[in-house]
Amino acid sequence: MATVSEFTFSNFVKSVLWLLFWILMIVSLIVLPIIFIVLFYVPPPVINGVEINPYLLLTMLINPQVGAPLIRPTIESLFFRITVFPGFTFAALFATVLIFAERKTLAKMQLRVGPYHAGREAFWWANSLGGFLQLIADLLKLLGKEIIVPSGADKPIFWAAPAVLIIAAAGLIALIPVAPGWVIADIDVSLLAVFALLGFFPLTVLLASYASNSKYPFIGGLRALYQLISYEIPLILAILPIVILASTLSLTGIVEAQYAYWFILFVPIGAFVFFVTALAELERIPFDLPEAESEIVAGWLTEYSGMAYGLIQLANYIKMYALSALFTTLFLGGWIGPEFLPSIEVFNVQVLSSSEVSSIFWFTIKTFGVALFMIIIRGTNPRVKIDVLLRAGWSKLIALAFINVFIAVALLYVGVVGIGP
């Protein structure tokens, strides 16, 4: 039996001293040698012709203005763009804010308060946020849960599915321009690449459901396959007029073609079809049949638990961000908006220009608005049935998309719109 020793001040001091001793031992014997070995073999990065060595880093600690000219080259590097902005950190942060906005908005619609207490009293700055730390609590809960793999499951595929989903969702982010020049992969056919990446999802969902080796995931996977494949056709057809009007497949080019007018003014039907099909691609209410709780438990997600489930949900929300951003890019003019925000300067060195700050602001606001609209639709509609869904997809949406293509061709023929300035 373990006994709890009585608390005395001398015991407390002794334990603190022991703690300090072990920290010193570990740092001096293990961590520092590893750092020195790594520094010996890895060449220091060179930014803007300046070698970033430990001496310079120490200098920056004392004299921060030394580092100011290096900030701009750093944020222009590919590594920063992939990892921080507009890459994964930004998307994950956006997804987090989206989850919180969803919970609060739905609560307001449903005569509830929503997350309120978590973290409210913890920090002075958290008081106004009112329950924002609930997300951290949920994350910790998911991390702490055991991931149960069914005994008959096809384990490699079962484990691969969350990873593939999150990689495919992250791939979508790389193609979306958030400001002039601010895109990770500025390729000429980025719109085609978006659809190539979207094609990953049905296959992964089917494999995940099949690998679970269980009944409800199997039915859910088949439903997801039906839904995703039949809604991909109207999705592509809805974007065809954009390509006709902008004469380019590059997303940056499409945004630049909208400097005069947003495309939603010319092809509102296309925007509607794209929005509906995006909801179906996201498996959100009213199109959440593959996860219909009252019919097939959690659909293809039934056997996933713990952080595997958390990763799938994160992938879903990142996909939601990506599709909202795509809607903004294609129909709402992307980053285009009035320049009104000041530039960001650090020690009199310009880091972001006024136009870049404004562009990022407009892009974020528009994307958030589209996502918020998806959330409101979730609060006001029930789930549809699979036969209604397929009939609407194959007859009505495809017909609407074709009408939309004719409108675009007519507009081009008349000469109302064409390639932008």
Next chain:
Amino acid sequence: MGVEMGRERIPGFELEGRDEDGMDRGILTLSVGPQHPGSGHFRLIVKVDGDMIVEALPDPGYVHRGEEKMCEYRNYIQNIPHLERPMIADSCGILYPYVLAVEEICNIAVPERAKYIRVIMAEINRCIFELYWLGIYGIFLGHSTMFMWPMADRELLIDLAEMASGARVTHAYFVPGGVRNDLPDAFPEKAKRHLLYFKNRLKEYKDIFYDNPLFQARTVGVGILSKEDAINLGATGPVLRASGVEHDIRKVEPYDVYDELDFEVITMKEGDSFARAYVPWLEMYESVEIALQALEKMPSGPVRTKLGPNPKGAVGEAFKRVEAARGELAYYLVSDGNPKPYRVKLSVPSFREIPVMAHLLKGAKLADMPSIYWSMNYWPVEADR
């Protein structure tokens, strides 16, 4: 035969039967419940061919607690609290026929005011129950707002019931010989205010929920129960009236003061899930009307007949039935002259919906299962007793 999935065969993936040309039919047996999120304390063994339900076998009995046997070990007054437990959402409805039967067998006269109070409480409880059911129906169609709004408005009526009886849900308010205590003085005014607000609120339900095209796509034309089938299978309550049968115990066999009040029996001809969801909505209007009328007409006076310490029933039997929120609820009471009943038999509406449910689910789509199952107004705890 079995389907190879992954590395092992799973039970339930067996193929049953063959077509005329000798091809296998893939029929999947699903056990929906008792741990399925859409089932309640109940199991449906569903056999599906693709998305079509070939057969649905209801399997009740998971929450049986022997209410009928428990009655035989307690005297007439002690039986009141535990008889509410099978249906706590409509506790007045399930207690009403018991109280009526005990009054007949013990030959107790009821004061006039108590009869009115009982009617008011029964109608408020009917609204409380229908709102609860409507919310659950919404969440199982995937409409989360439809779950929250009725739950929030239910609070107003629960406040009224709490004001009268002191308990939010299980009131134990009806006793043989009247009601447990008189209404507070402020009750009639507050009840009128809440009921009128609630009546206005009901209109919004139609705009937001019933007129939603997606809600209609889920329910209109789904699980159609014809008039003949409804009668033959023994459907009751809103399910029966949604199929066009005008049958309401409050009209057919009026108890207490229902014959003095003016109300209509709501019927619809369609008999589909939408009608079964729409009839309770219309009935809530009628319930509010009944309660308001009873509040107007309620006389003053005593509310409870003084009974002896341990009332004995005469030798004999009594059969009483009322219209609870889910349909006809009947008690059959046998007394051998002792303070305890010799036999109590509950006939609950939920149990009577089981054959209707099996009939409607056969041939339906799997996606229609929640909209049919929950439109039945089936409550496993009540059905198992």
